[in-house]
Amino acid sequence: MNEADARRTAPEATRPPRPMRADARRNYERLLAVATEAFSEHGANASLDDIAKRAEVGPGTLYRHFPTRQLLLEAVVDRWLESILAEAEPLRESADPGEALARWLRRLVSHLSVFRGVTAGLLPTDGPKQSAGRVLHSIAEDLLVRAQQAGQIRPDLTVSEMTTLIYGITWACGTKPVDPDRLVDLVLDGLRTHG
Amino acid sequence: MNEADARRTAPEATRPPRPMRADARRNYERLLAVATEAFSEHGANASLDDIAKRAEVGPGTLYRHFPTRQLLLEAVVDRWLESILAEAEPLRESADPGEALARWLRRLVSHLSVFRGVTAGLLPTDGPKQSAGRVLHSIAEDLLVRAQQAGQIRPDLTVSEMTTLIYGITWACGTKPVDPDRLVDLVLDGLRTHG
DNA sequence: GAACTAAACGGAGAGAGTCTCCGGTTCCAC
DNA sequence: GTGGAACCGGAGACTCTCTCCGTTTAGTTC
Numbered sequence: 001m002n003e004a005d006a007r008r009t010a011p012e013a014t015r016p017p018r019p020m021r022a023d024a025r026r027n028y029e030r031l032l033a034v035a036t037e038a039f040s041e042h043g044a045n046a047s048l049d050d051i052a053k054r055a056e057v058g059p060g061t062l063y064r065h066f067p068t069r070q071l072l073l074e075a076v077v078d079r080w081l082e083s084i085l086a087e088a089e090p091l092r093e094s095a096d097p098g099e100a101l102a103r104w105l106r107r108l109v110s111h112l113s114v115f116r117g118v119t120a121g122l123l124p125t126d127g128p129k130q131s132a133g134r135v136l137h138s139i140a141e142d143l144l145v146r147a148q149q150a151g152q153i154r155p156d157l158t159v160s161e162m163t164t165l166i167y168g169i170t171w172a173c174g175t176k177p178v179d180p181d182r183l184v185d186l187v188l189d190g191l192r193t194h195g
Numbered sequence: 196m197n198e199a200d201a202r203r204t205a206p207e208a209t210r211p212p213r214p215m216r217a218d219a220r221r222n223y224e225r226l227l228a229v230a231t232e233a234f235s236e237h238g239a240n241a242s243l244d245d246i247a248k249r250a251e252v253g254p255g256t257l258y259r260h261f262p263t264r265q266l267l268l269e270a271v272v273d274r275w276l277e278s279i280l281a282e283a284e285p286l287r288e289s290a291d292p293g294e295a296l297a298r299w300l301r302r303l304v305s306h307l308s309v310f311r312g313v314t315a316g317l318l319p320t321d322g323p324k325q326s327a328g329r330v331l332h333s334i335a336e337d338l339l340v341r342a343q344q345a346g347q348i349r350p351d352l353t354v355s356e357m358t359t360l361i362y363g364i365t366w367a368c369g370t371k372p373v374d375p376d377r378l379v380d381l382v383l384d385g386l387r388t389h390g
Numbered sequence: 391g392a393a394c395t396a397a398a399c400g401g402a403g404a405g406a407g408t409c410t411c412c413g414g415t416t417c418c419a420c
Numbered sequence: 421g422t423g424g425a426a427c428c429g430g431a432g433a434c435t436c437t438c439t440c441c442g443t444t445t446a447g448t449t450c
Contacts, residue, residue, distance in 0.1 A: 021445085022446065024397075027398085027399085047437090049438095059400075059401080059439090060401075063437090160371065160373055161381065165367070165378060168360070168363025169360065170363075172366065178356060182356065186352065186360070187381075190384055190385005190387075191381065192385075216426060219427060222427085242407065242408090243407080243409090244409095247429090253429030255409090262409095393449090395446100395449105397444105397445085397447095398445075400443090401443105402441100403440095404439085405438090406437080406438105407434105407435085407436080410432090411433100412429105412430100414429095415426105415427080415429100416426085416427070417425095418425090418426095419422100419424100420421100
C-alpha cells in the first residue's frame with residue numbers, strides 16, 4: 001500500500017513504484033475485509049488459514065501480502081483508523097478544547113472496543129512504519145495541547161501518558177463489566193486543572 | 196485444591212472431600228512451580244507441553260490437573276497472590292488511609308507487571324471460583340472504603356472501577372514505555388477529593 | 391492479437407502446539 | 421499382603437502456522 005514511501009529517499013530512484021497488479025490488489029482488499037470481520041469476531045487469534053479460506057485465496061497468498069499476523073492486524077487497524085481521523089477533524093476547532101478532548105477520547109475508547117483483543121496484539125509495536133500509531137498520536141497531541149493551552153488540563157500531562165491510560169481503560173473494560181465512559185470521565189476529572 | 200468448596204453447599208454431603216494422593220499433590224506442586232516460571236518468562240502463551248516436560252510429567256498429567264490453560268494461569272496467580280495479601284496487611288491500619296491505598300496500588304501494579312501477558316489471559320474470567328479475584332477485591336475494598344471514610348478519595352468511586360483502572364494501567368504499561376507509578380499517581384491525583 | 395515475462399496464485403506438506411484416550415503403575419485402606 | 425481406586429504418561433489425532441515451488445495470469449511490447 002505505502003511501502004514505496006520507504007524507498008523514496010534512496011539516492012538512486014531506480015524503481016518507479018509500480019502499482020500492484022489488479023488481481024493482487026483485489027486479493028489484498030478481500031483479505032483485509034475478511035480479516036477485519038474475523039478479528040472483531042474471534043479476537044486477535046482468529047485462524048489465519050480460515051481467513052484465507054473465507055477470502056477464497058490460498059494461505060500462500062495471505063502470507064505474501066501479510067508475512068506475519070502482526071502486520072495483518074496493523075493493516076486492518078490502519079484502514080479502520082481513517083474513520084477516527086474523520087471524526088476528529090471538526091473537534092480540532094472547537095471553542096471548548098477541554099470538552100473536545102473529552103468527547104474524542106470517549107469516541108476513541110468506543111471505537112477501540114470493537115477490536116478488543118486485536119488492540120492487544122496491535123499496540124505493542126511502536127515500530128518504524130506504524131502509521132496507525134502516528135496518526136492517533138498526532139490527533140491526540142493536537143487536542144491535548146489545545147486543552148492545556150486553554151488551561152483546562154494539567155500542563156504536565158504528556159500525550160503518551162494520556163493515550164496509555166486510554167488504551168488501558170479500553171483493554172480493561174473488555175475484561176470486566178465496567179462502563180468505559182465512566183472510567184474516562186473519572187480519569188479526565190482528575191486530569192483537569194482543579195479550580 | 197479447593198474444588199471441594201463448590202460441593203459443600205450441595206443438599207447431600209455424599210463425599211467427604213478426600214485429600215489428594217501424595218504423588219498427585221507432588222506433581223501438582225511441581226507443575227505449578229514450573230508454570231509460574233514459564234509464564235513470567237515467556238508470557239501467557241508458553242508451551243504447555245514444554246511445561247509438562249520441564250516438570251517431568253506427561254502431558255496427560257498436566258491436563259488432568261489443569262484442563263485448560265486458563266485454569267493453570269488462575270492457579271499460578273492464586274498462589275502468587277498470597278504474597279500480595281501479606282503486604283497489604285500492615286497497611287490496613289495505617290493512620291493515613293489515602294497514602295496506604297496509594298502505596299498498595301503502586302505495589303499491586305509492580306507485582307502484576309511481572310506477569311504482563313499472563314494477567315491478560317487471567318483477568319477476563321470473573322467465574323465462580325476465581326478466588327484470586329475475590330481476595331484482591333476484598334483488600335482493595337477495605338483500603339478504598341477507609342480512604343473514602345477519611346474524606347481523602349471521592350466517595351462515588353467503586354472498587355470495580357478502581358481495580359479496573361489499575362489493571363488497565365498495568366497492561367498498558369506492558370505495551371508502551373511509560374512509568375506505571377506515574378500513571379497511578381496521575382489517576383490517584385484525580386480520584387482525590389479536591390480541596 | 392500473439393507472444394513474452396514478471397508477478398501473483400494456491401496447495402502440498404513440514405513442524406509446532408494442543409488435547410485425549412487408555413493400558414499400565416502406584417498408593418493407600420483394610 | 422492385597423484389592424481397587426486414583427494416578428501416570430506416552431502415542432497419536434487434530435489444528436494451526438508458515439514455506440516452497442510448479443502453475444497460472446495480468447499487463448506490455450511489437
